Amino acid sequence: MTVKDILDAIQSPESTPADFAALPLPESYRAITVHKDETEMFAGMATRDKDPRKSIHLDEVPVPELGPGEALVAVMASSVNYNSVWTSIFEPLSTFGFLERYGRTNELAKRHDLPYHIIGSDLAGVVLRTGPGVNAWKPGDEVVAHCLSVELESSDGHNDTMLDPEQRIWGFETNFGGLAEIALVKSNQLMPKPAHLSWEEAAAPGLVNSTAYRQLVSRNGAGMKQGDNVLIWGASGGLGSYATQFALAGGANPICVVSSPQKAEICRSMGAEAIIDRTAEGYRFWKDETTQDPKEWKRFGKRIRELTGGEDIDIVFEHPGRETFGASVFVTRKGGTITTCASTSGYMHEYDNRYLWMSLKRIIGSHFANYREAWEANRLIAKGKIHPTLSKVYSLEDTGQAAHDVHRNAHQGKVGVLCLAPEEGLGVRDEEKRAQHIDAINRFRNI
Ligand SMILES: C/C=C/C(=O)SCCNC(=O)CCNC(=O)[C@H](O)C(C)(C)COP(=O)(O)OP(=O)(O)OC[C@H]1O[C@@H](n2cnc3c(N)ncnc32)[C@H](O)[C@@H]1OP(=O)(O)O
Ligand SMILES: NC(=O)C1=CN([C@@H]2O[C@H](COP(=O)(O)OP(=O)(O)OC[C@H]3O[C@@H](n4cnc5c(N)ncnc54)[C@H](OP(=O)(O)O)[C@@H]3O)[C@@H](O)[C@H]2O)C=CC1
DSSP, rough: OOHHHHHHHOOOTTOOOHHHHHHHHOOOEEEEEEGGGGGTTTTTGGGGGGOOHOOOEEEEOOOOOOOOEEEEEEEEEEEEHHHHHHHHHSSSOOOOOHHHHTTTOOOOOGGGOOEEEEOOEEEEEEEEOOTTTOOOOOOOEEEOOOOOOOOOOOOGGGSHHHHHTTOTTTTTTTOOOOOOOOOEEEEGGGGEEETTSSSHHHHHTTHHOOOOOOIITTTTTTOOTTOOOEEEEETTTTTHHHHHHHHHHTTTTEEEEESSSHHHHHHHTTTTTTTEEETTOOOEEEEEEEEOOHHHHHHHHHHHHHHHHHEEEEEEEEEEOOOTHHHHHHHHEEEEEEOOOOOOSSSOOOOOOHHHHTTOEEEEOSSSOOOOHHHHHHHHHHHHHOOOOOOEEEEEEGGGHHHHHHHTOOOOOEEEEEOOOOOOTTTOOEEEEEEEEHHHHHHOOOO
């Protein structure tokens, strides 16, 4: 039995759940990994020069043992998230520390502590096997998986599953991730695959869409409302391309920040009107490595007022971090919210706290999404209210190049990876709904 037999079953319209259940599992499969004995390979290099193509490998690995409440999924497609870039450059920490820590928690979790880390936090595919106690899913189900892995043995996470003390991001803080032909997930990560999308389109939104949903829309995040002015950094990037759609769909007014005319054009085609090209306008929020320039914050704020008819920002959708955070706090209106989920340009932020307390602003930390938020975010994709922003699609072999593109900010929207799927465009089950949304689905393709 090989993965080829699994693919044949998936591609045959006659396959039944019983056929999938009867398929023997292969002994091994191909997976994208980083290696524990290479964690020092970039020591001393500048972040920008660390090259994921050197640290990312395609290996043949054994199929992991299946535990209670878990599922093995045949992965048709996955996508590149920035967390895989962080893993591949071993910043801010080597992710092997996460696997070791997880491995110490219980007997079954020891499986995750290996000398290789199979990365990837998105997938679209087909359930192969479910472990004891799984009733909601069965072999043959077409699924996507969100990346929240929780144990839920502590009451801390019972109201909001992101608050579980054993909260981990699958494929980043756990092993057996989605950039592979087979993945191991907890069955509570599974959600129905949107029927009008191909495998690679369905695999693209998961992580960033759910994150943007919590950070911007959910009451656990900024709780955006109609008419809000929302400043969106990287508005055509992974997170930003979904934040922009949520702002537009929710009756808010996105002020999109991008770094090229081409990216400005994509935002315009999504329906945004207020767009700032940060490269063309040359903002330099830092005079040097240690000194910010409040005059530049003001110039940026003035530009926002020009675009909004004199209004300031209700919500900042933050993730660049150190480079932009001082400006983000400054341009927020009295009582407004800065919501942050990352620090791509540096995590030691500096801002003028007088503008925060005197104007009663709030900073909200946000991370991925709880079970329910991830489900709601996927539901919006399935309903055709929010669309994938897939631009380019790579083969599993070329994942290193795909991660390199994202690291260098040479990509648009989301970058997809074909795992078992032999070509793009497969897996669409609802052609009628697809036809209704085809322009939006293809908006980011091949740009
Ligand atoms: C969905 C996608 C998401 C993304 O893409 S996010 C971007 C990628 N992710 C990242 O870059 C995040 C990477 N993660 C990290 O950098 C680290 O993960 C953290 C900095 C978040 C945490 O580091 P840690 O080493 O896990 O935690 P500590 O708090 O620095 O150290 C743990 C020790 O500190 C003790 N401690 C914790 N809180 C307190 C306290 N309040 N008072 C005193 N001690 C405390 C603990 O007990 C423990 O101790 P003991 O080492 O002895 O076991
Ligand atoms: N905590 C969480 O749950 C999550 C955190 N993240 C983190 O969020 C960050 C962004 O992820 P994602 O959106 O997928 O990445 P992308 O690279 O796809 O998009 C980020 C965009 O931000 C803009 N940007 C990058 N650097 C700067 C800068 N110095 N100043 C201003 N704008 C900048 C760029 O757009 P442009 O050049 O057009 O301005 C870029 O396209 C990563 O660090 C990631 O790890 C992501 C998802 C979930």
